[in-house]
Amino acid sequence: MILNEKKEKQQKKIHILFFGMPPGNNLIDGYSKWFSPIIKNLKKNDRLNVYYINYNKILNEKFEILRFILIPYLIYKLHKYKDEIDIVHVLRQNAWYYNIFYALKIKKNITPLKIITVHDIYTAKGKVNFKIIKNIAHADAIFCPSNYTANDIRTILKINKPVYVTYNPLDPSFYCMGTDDKLKMRKNILKERSSRKVLLSIASEMPRKNFEKLLEVLFLFNTSMKEKILLIKVGQFTKLRYKYINIAKKFGIENDILWINYANEKDLLYLYNISDIFITLSDVEGFCMPLIEAMACGLPIIGSKSSAIPEIVGNAGILVNNNDNKEIIEAINTLLYNIDKRNEVIENGFNRIRAFHEQEISRIYFESYLTALEKGLNVK
Template identity: 30%
Template sequence: MVIDYINGLKTDEIFAMSKYQSEIHSRLNNIKLNKIEYPNLSKVAGVNKAVEYFAYPFIVKKKVNKNNIKHITRQDLAFLLELTDLEKTIVTCHDIIPIAYYKTRSPLWKLNAKGLRKAEKIITVSEFSKQDISKYIKYPEENIEIITPAVDHSLYFPNSSKKCLSKYGIGNDEKVILYVGAEEPRKNVQFLINSFSKLKNKIPHIKLLKAGTPNYLFVRKKLLEQIKALNLQNDVIFTGYVSETELAEIYNAVDLFVFPSLYEGFGIPPLEAMACGTPVITSNTSSLPEVVGDAAVQADPFNVEKFAEEMYEILTNEVLKEEMIRKGLKRSKMFSWDISAKKTLKIYKEL
């Protein structure tokens, strides 16, 4: 079976959506992908997006095969269904954050919404996202399939060592909290820094490590101003982009993983942290309770003091910490890339 795999920008970087697709399709041995992508022409903001909106529809139209199933791998490429005549289409829609959370009036997202309605099947990653797609896009629930992300346990597993933290100037005697992800407002990083500041009053020798690219430069600027105002310049460390191998090492090296996001379609990092035997605190919003179950502390992502108390409790209560590690390891094994791959193959065959 050949799938016209409409994947957008050609890149070697691994991030949440690309990881999801690569993990699933690496397990589909009898599927051949006709990858339809556009080249990475510039690092200047906006250039590649211009190519995506104005040139990519023509690339797709030229390279698709009428008889193949067309799989559009991201929700923000759904506009292609409005601009090109595609049959037998699946769209993987991880979330509809611009519509459901940011309430955007963007013409491009109106096009994406129209495109999503034209898909014969939508794959999404959680029951929460399924309900949002049905509610905001007015797409029939019976045509939405949930295929969850998972964890590669050959990469993410307990292997405790603090060695990798030395490159960030972190000593063996310091406690370390980790956040992995972007910095856009819904990720709630500003809240986390405020809460970390409260925690530092109780645990002086502690660092907050933030892994991932800035993605919103104006937000990074505000975060740096906030860090300076709180006198945390030596205590909050930005790693930038890290490879998956290094990320697994970092998960193992830290004492606590936090994920205070206000809105997530799924949220893979909490599962990865659990798989490495690291206790987790998430917010109690959107899909995150569905992801972590009772294996993580679910905290109010608006209450700075309470969030700091929850972090302090885990960092100082060994009995609680060990219980969370045990539950987290068990929870992470409930999500399987092999099962997700089988469900994807079933949809391809049905279509």
């Protein structure tokens, strides 16, 4: 009898409510991009019932009045779940999304395990964001996309809560195209510049991405080498763009840069496949999705030795001191002209991405949820 009760308890359905992303294919930002396949796979698990509150219908930071109606709205949404929710998982570290924890305090008949995802603990300028401690305090457990971020949470923020590392999954729509297709796309996109070697950078323009250093490296490379390379920069336009354009003009490399403000999944697939090297010189990354997308497309990587980049890249690229121009230029030369090393790095990338397949990541999420619940945190 006791064994049967234990078995029944172990196999009972786990009810999870997600807050902080739109469901389905409404991928309006990077957060949605990495978690949509997880939602899809978790919904297939017969041990789980998955629910979500679609934040983009109720949040718009341009309208201040929503700050006042959000908590009552969340209380209303929570009412239909009564007491069946085991876990509430907030997927974004923006303070707005922690309002659901305040709603739970008011709605006292729902006492789930509260989990938040913390992507990194830094501001746009690369400084530690200690304000995040207040938000994390509402949670019982923390999920993060790298051991680097987990270590920051424990050692810098001194947070004494369970922390689970759950990598972001690879979108299977990224793959390495055939040589003929690559050449065709290269001519279509680059036109008269299709014969040039290409560096690809996909990042926002915030200071911690260290884009000024990349411009400096491009200038030094193109003025010291016989063959000039082309930099494709993909990222949303911000006011900082004017600063970067002025730097490029000062260096005389404005014609060596192709600015792309927005690229959908198909565009990104083509850009990865027509490029020769993916490069990121960021000071801080909690994960960096383009790294695994580049690997899947057979694109070798140059990345900073800092933050989570070495953890994610592994041996699928060359890691550099992101302030050492000579070291960065040597890495570019190696991956462009040392064919054996280039092929080795590409093959390592194909092997490395197995750790980021969505089925594997979904399994880790499920096991992390079970572990968190088994620790007895607010379990009914």
